[in-house]
Amino acid sequence: SSLQSSALARVKPSATLAVTARARELKREGRDVIGLGAGEPDFDTPENIKEAAIAAIRRGETKYTDVDGTPELKAAVAAKFARENGLTYETNQIHVATGGKAVIYNALLATLSPGDEVIVPAPYWVSYPDMVLLAGGEPVTVIGHEADGFKLKPAVLEAAITPKTKWLILNSPSNPTGAAYTGEELEALAEVLRRHPQVWVMTDDMYEHLIYGDFDYRTIAQVAPDLYDRTLTVNGVSKAYAMTGWRIGYAGGPKPLIDLMRKVAGQTTSNPSSISQAAAVEALNGPQAFIAERGAAFEKRRDLVVSMLNQATGIRCAVPEGAFYVYPSIEGLIGKTTEGGVVIDSDDTFATALLDAEGVAVVQGSAFGLSPYFRISYATSEAVLEAACSRIQRFCASLK
Ligand code: PLP
Secondary structure (H helix, E strand, O other): OOOOOHHHHOOOOOHHHHHHHHHHHHHHOOOOOEEOOOOOOOOOOOHHHHHHHHHHHHOOOOOOOOOOOOHHHHHHHHHHHHHHHOOOOOHHHEEEEOOHHHHHHHHHHHHOOOOOEEEEEEOOOOHHHHHHHHOOOEEEEEEOOHHHOOOOOHHHHHHHOOOOEEEEEEEOOOOOOOOOOOHHHHHHHHHHHHOOOOOEEEEEOOOOOOEOOOOOOOOHHHHOHHHHHHEEEEEEOOOOOOOOOOOOEEEEOOHHHHHHHHHHHHOOOOOOOHHHHHHHHHHHHOOOHHHHHHHHHHHHHHHHHHHHHHOOOOOEOOOOOEOOEEOOEOHHHOOOEOOOOOEOOOHHHHHHHHHHHHOEEOEEHHHHOOOOEEEEEOOOOHHHHHHHHHHHHHHHHHOO
């Protein structure tokens, strides 16, 4: 019999991690490689947050905590939802886990039975479909086309819902496109969901604070309070506070769901790190001004990357509302040939050929469920981005 479980056999290894590994391999061979694959801010965790963690260690907060978060962190999360999203959650409606990833997985594991369907709008964050599969459910992919800003249209949602639909996953701003839903767009989706009371909504708001221009950020439970009783609002400190390594994510939702999620955590991870939780309290309750300062830097990088990519032959790059990704189309390059004789027949070939020719690591759109595109993470310095985009321009110009 096979070592691998039947559940794991349904899952693909993470494509973003594969690109990172290939780039690292080329670097070891002495190649000059620019990695634009990683999904984390290049900024450091703010000093006051680090100090709060050190103080927690000194106070002896180094033991098990409540399984789904300390009372202090749950209170800070509840205050955040009230302050920033106009959402009221009691502390017994809050779940804290080891990253946003674990929060989402706990929710899926807690609720999916074999055959249950989860609607996942593409382009999607790579982990959603595979986490659904691991939890025994069936991902149902629907497409948000570039012409619609990579967003799910209400009619497409309506057509995808069946009696077996358990969840719709929303992610705004999105990884990998940076697209964010307006209040009106969320209301239009809510209108569809009202006709299907069996469908729950998981909204992944991880990039909430990375929003540019005068975009007015909204989350669905705020826009459609009548869906509050079947919405899980997921967020975390990883992206907004440059805390990817600390592993703290959180969610607010109806108590019966939160109780089930606690049951999962209680038999798997137990609590997330007590020290990281103390740091997250400071992140949420402490000064917030640096978020806007860093946001301004990200916005400049976005504008630089979008502009330079649109000057590359055969590439078309939409302007995203948020996050730190762009998702350009390579439709105009399909069928062309590299100097080495490789025909660009897909975004997979494009990403490999670009890495081989110019040492720029990007992630192919096929990993996110919509081709022919690729994803660039612009969470790196302007100098590096400028160099990378120049190389991409040179690569595109070299294709025949
Ligand atoms: N959700 C989205 C859309 C993400 O891009 C990520 C990280 O890449 C996560 C969730 C996971 O965040 P965390 O590092 O807190 O687990």
